[in-house]
Amino acid sequence: MDIYLPIAEVSVNAPLLVALGCVVGFISGLFGIGGGFLMAPVLVFMGVPPAVAVASQANHVVASSASSVIAYSRQKGVDYRMGGIMAAGGAAGAFLGVEIFRILRLLGQADLVVALSYLVFLGAIGALMLLESLQAIVRRRRGVVVAAAAERKRPWFYGLPWRMRFPRSGLYISVIPPIALGVFVGVLSAIMGVGGGFILVPAMVYVLRMRASVVVGTSLFQIIVTTAITTFLQAGRNQTVDIVLASLLLFGGVIGAQLGARVSGRFRADELRAVLALIVLLVGLQMGLQLFVRPQEAFAFAPGAGK
Amino acid sequence: MTPVAAPPPVASAPVYRTPDQPTVYAALTQANVRVSTTFKGARIVLYGAVFNPDDNPADVVVVVRGPTQPVRLVRKVKVAGVWLNSRPVLFEGAPGYYMAASTRELGQIADFGTLRRLSIGVDHLKLEAPEEQQVVSRYGVPDVVVSRLAGDYLDWRNALIRLKQKAKLYDVDARGVSYVDRNHLFRAELLLPTDAPTGRYDVQVMLFKGGAKVSERDLTLRVKKVGFERSIYSFAHRSSWLYGLMSVAIAMLSGWVASRLFRRT
Numbered sequence: 084m085d086i087y088l089p090i091a092e093v094s095v096n097a098p099l100l101v102a103l104g105c106v107v108g109f110i111s112g113l114f115g116i117g118g119g120f121l122m123a124p125v126l127v128f129m130g131v132p133p134a135v136a137v138a139s140q141a142n143h144v145v146a147s148s149a150s151s152v153i154a155y156s157r158q159k160g161v162d163y164r165m166g167g168i169m170a171a172g173g174a175a176g177a178f179l180g181v182e183i184f185r186i187l188r189l190l191g192q193a194d195l196v197v198a199l200s201y202l203v204f205l206g207a208i209g210a211l212m213l214l215e216s217l218q219a220i221v222r223r224r225r226g227v228v229v230a231a232a233a234e235r236k237r238p239w240f241y242g243l244p245w246r247m248r249f250p251r252s253g254l255y256i257s258v259i260p261p262i263a264l265g266v267f268v269g270v271l272s273a274i275m276g277v278g279g280g281f282i283l284v285p286a287m288v289y290v291l292r293m294r295a296s297v298v299v300g301t302s303l304f305q306i307i308v309t310t311a312i313t314t315f316l317q318a319g320r321n322q323t324v325d326i327v328l329a330s331l332l333l334f335g336g337v338i339g340a341q342l343g344a345r346v347s348g349r350f351r352a353d354e355l356r357a358v359l360a361l362i363v364l365l366v367g368l369q370m371g372l373q374l375f376v377r378p379q380e381a382f383a384f385a386p387g388a389g390k
Numbered sequence: 391m392t393p394v395a396a397p398p399p400v401a402s403a404p405v406y407r408t409p410d411q412p413t414v415y416a417a418l419t420q421a422n423v424r425v426s427t428t429f430k431g432a433r434i435v436l437y438g439a440v441f442n443p444d445d446n447p448a449d450v451v452v453v454v455r456g457p458t459q460p461v462r463l464v465r466k467v468k469v470a471g472v473w474l475n476s477r478p479v480l481f482e483g484a485p486g487y488y489m490a491a492s493t494r495e496l497g498q499i500a501d502f503g504t505l506r507r508l509s510i511g512v513d514h515l516k517l518e519a520p521e522e523q524q525v526v527s528r529y530g531v532p533d534v535v536v537s538r539l540a541g542d543y544l545d546w547r548n549a550l551i552r553l554k555q556k557a558k559l560y561d562v563d564a565r566g567v568s569y570v571d572r573n574h575l576f577r578a579e580l581l582l583p584t585d586a587p588t589g590r591y592d593v594q595v596m597l598f599k600g601g602a603k604v605s606e607r608d609l610t611l612r613v614k615k616v617g618f619e620r621s622i623y624s625f626a627h628r629s630s631w632l633y634g635l636m637s638v639a640i641a642m643l644s645g646w647v648a649s650r651l652f653r654r655t
Contacts, residue, residue, distance in 0.1 A: 087429040087584060089615065089622040094430050094584040142641045149645025154652075191464040191478040311638045318634025322626055326637050327427075333641055337648030345652075374473055378466045380556075382549035385462040385478045 090325035091135040097331055099129075104335030108147040111336070112154070112343025114359045116280030116302070119144050119310075120205060120366055122332070123276045131328065133197065134188060137276030138317035139329040144278045144310040146333035147340035148303045154344040155300030162251035162301045165293070168258050169265035169283075169301075170308035176269020177309055181316040184274050188321075191385040195374070200275050202371020204282065209364025212285050216356035223353065252293040252301070260291060265305065272313050278306035281363050295352060412448055413441045414597035414605045421609075423582060424616040432582040434611065438595055439575050449492060449499045449598040450567045452578045453510055454611070456487025456559075457589030458518070461550060479546055483518035486587030487559050491566025491578045500601045508596070508603065512551045512562055519543070558583040580611075588613045 086097040103125055111118035119140055126136035155161055187193040245258045264286055268279035283302040287293045293301070318324040347355070416438030423432045442448045461484045464475040492499060496511045506514045554560040558581065567578045580593075591611040596603050615623055626633045 085428075085430055087425065087427050087619060089619045090626055092585050142637050145638060146641035146645040146648075149642050150648045153646065153649035189478075191462070191475045195474055307642075311642070314638050314641070315631070315634040318626065318637055319631040322630050324626070324634060324637050326622060326626070326633070326640070329637060330640065333644055337644050340645075341648055341652040375471065376473070377468075378473055380553070381466050382463055382546075382553060383466070383475070384553060385464045385475070 086327065086331070088131070088135075088325050088328050090323065091131045091139075091328055093130050093132075095129055095131070095328075100328065100331040101335040104143060104147075104332035105339035106335075107143075107332075108150075108336035108339025109343040110339075110362070111144075111147045111280075112151040112340035112345075113347045114280070114284070114299070114343075114355060116278065116284060116306075116359070118147065118280075119272075119277035120201070120275065120281060120363070124366065124370055126328075131325075133194065134321065134323045135325050135328070137184075137197075138314065138321065138323035139325045140276055140332060141272065141278075141310045141317065142314040142324060142326075142329035143332035143336050145307055145314060147336035148278060148307045148310070150337040150340040151344040152300060152303045152307060154341065155303065158300075159251070160297055160300035161304050162249055162293070162297045163304065164247075165249045165252050165254075165261060165297075166301045166304035166308075168247075169261045169268075169305040172262035172265020172267075173269035173272070173279075173305055173309035174265075174312050176266040176271075177273050177312040177316060178269075179266075180270035180273025181313065181320055183270065185321060187274075197275060198370050198374050200271065201367050202374070203367075204271065204275075205363050205367025206371060208281055208285055209360050209362075209367055211360075212356055213360035213364060215289070216353045216360055219353040220357060223351075249293075251297050252291070254291065254293060256291070264290070265309075268305070269309050269312075272306075272309045273316070276313075278310050280306055281359075284359075299347075410443065412443060412597055412599055412604045414450060414595055414607055415439045415441075416452075416593075416595040416607045416609060418593065418609055418611060421611055423611065423613040425588065425613065426615075426617050426619050429584060429619070431584050431586070432580075432613075434580040434582070435577060436580060436593065436595070436609075437570075437575070437577045438607070440573065440597060442573065442599075446599060447573065448604075449494055450576050450578075451490065451492040451496070451499060451510060451596045451598060452567055453508075453594045453596070454487065454489040454580055455485045455592050456587050456613075457485070457591070458483040459486045459587060460484075463546060463550060463553075465546075465549070481517050481519060481546075481550060484550060484554075485515070485560075486589070487582070487591060488512065488515060488554070489561045489563075489566075489580060491561075491563045493565075493567045493569070493576070495564045496562070499598045500603075504601065504603070510596075512555070512560055515551065515560075517547060517550065519547075557585065559586065582613065586613060588615055 084097045085094045087094045107118040107122045122140045123136050126140060127133050152161060187196050246255060247258050248255050268283055271277060272279050280302050283305060284298055287298045287302060314324055416436060419435040436452060440448055440450065461481045462478045464478050466473045467476050490511050496505055505511055509516045551560055567576050569576050593609040593611055595607040597605040
């Protein structure tokens, strides 16, 4: 059942795309990430031009995150105030990121920057998260009690100006760190075609020290806003959103996300984090290592030759 | 193919007088290729007839050129242990599709000069390149326009052809034209991959005798997006912002619908 994608201008297997959407949606619902970092490499491997893959899957991320945010919202797992503030930063970041991506693509350096971003961000975050979650698992097994987050020393940036109360997250902090985090994730969202959950989730846990029960839902909420803006900008500015591709992916994605959000309660948080860390690390290495391997073909087509 | 012991078909065709000169006739089974949702590439059969008054053998060469497009290429270079892309190099124009099919090796049909003049075969393909090196800025990005006189011109040219051949967009087939009966009726096949550019394709059917072109027919093939495919493509390009808004709306809506459905069950 091959289907011709009008914007990507290639023909791909439709059930395979739905299945891919479903698997990534499941992971997304389970870990509270968009799952874009998993999907982009697979789509490129299937022959979809990278620019179209990145832009169209952002739309898939919108759908699967929307689907699971509603599930989390029912369990009071979304801090809308925190999410909204981060999303404002995310919107600004997305504008910036789409422009950066446009210029990189025309310079022929988009591949390099995408691969490097994957290597650096996924590699570093995967490694750190893996280390931390393994330590947590070991501590739990040995029965060591760690001081609760609130009792630890408060980070310096809590005291920056414009402090605000976030009752659901259990925080009273400056709005500057969440906005800065939002901008950073927005830029990455446009360049890597990801929602940025793999950065948001650890940042919310370790940097902002939000209450664990609202981290996943809030991260998904912020991802929806950022990726919706990214999709809109990519479609309007670069015409790289393939609605047929996105629809197939999100058809599977929304179902997978529901299943993922459902089963996530059955696992321990530190074990989930360890698995996510491992996935993140492997994808980062896989994408990044291609920079060091001698390419089989020294030449490649660059996009943007124009009509 | 079983040989058919029939009179030459050209002579029996009522519309044409029997020509005095060697002449070639040809037609496409399909003059319009419609790219729709189920498009998986196309196979178009070209068939034709040769009228050849004497017994000296004649060769048929079919050349198809798709719409000319500018092409940008980058080259991977190793910098500090990492493979990076060079600055883009621009070819001002190259056919989006090119096929040369013939009854024999092109080199046996005509000499180098003739093939070059008629631009037959990938080695003789005309790529638009200026005489001097220059830099053009497109969207604020400086591109080096490949120059015909630059030392590495051939590397870039060969790379372009190799990449296009790999994508099945360029093809040279020395057995692509086959006679169906004894040197009168022939057929050739055009294979268009799914990413073949849309637009007008010029098809030249040439008859060669003794190393010279003696007759030619020109045909046209049009490849266009139709139906749903075409509407989406033009919608995405004409009202791109509205299209973006719609994509996001579809995504949000399906997320909401899925979560409703799952709550019930």
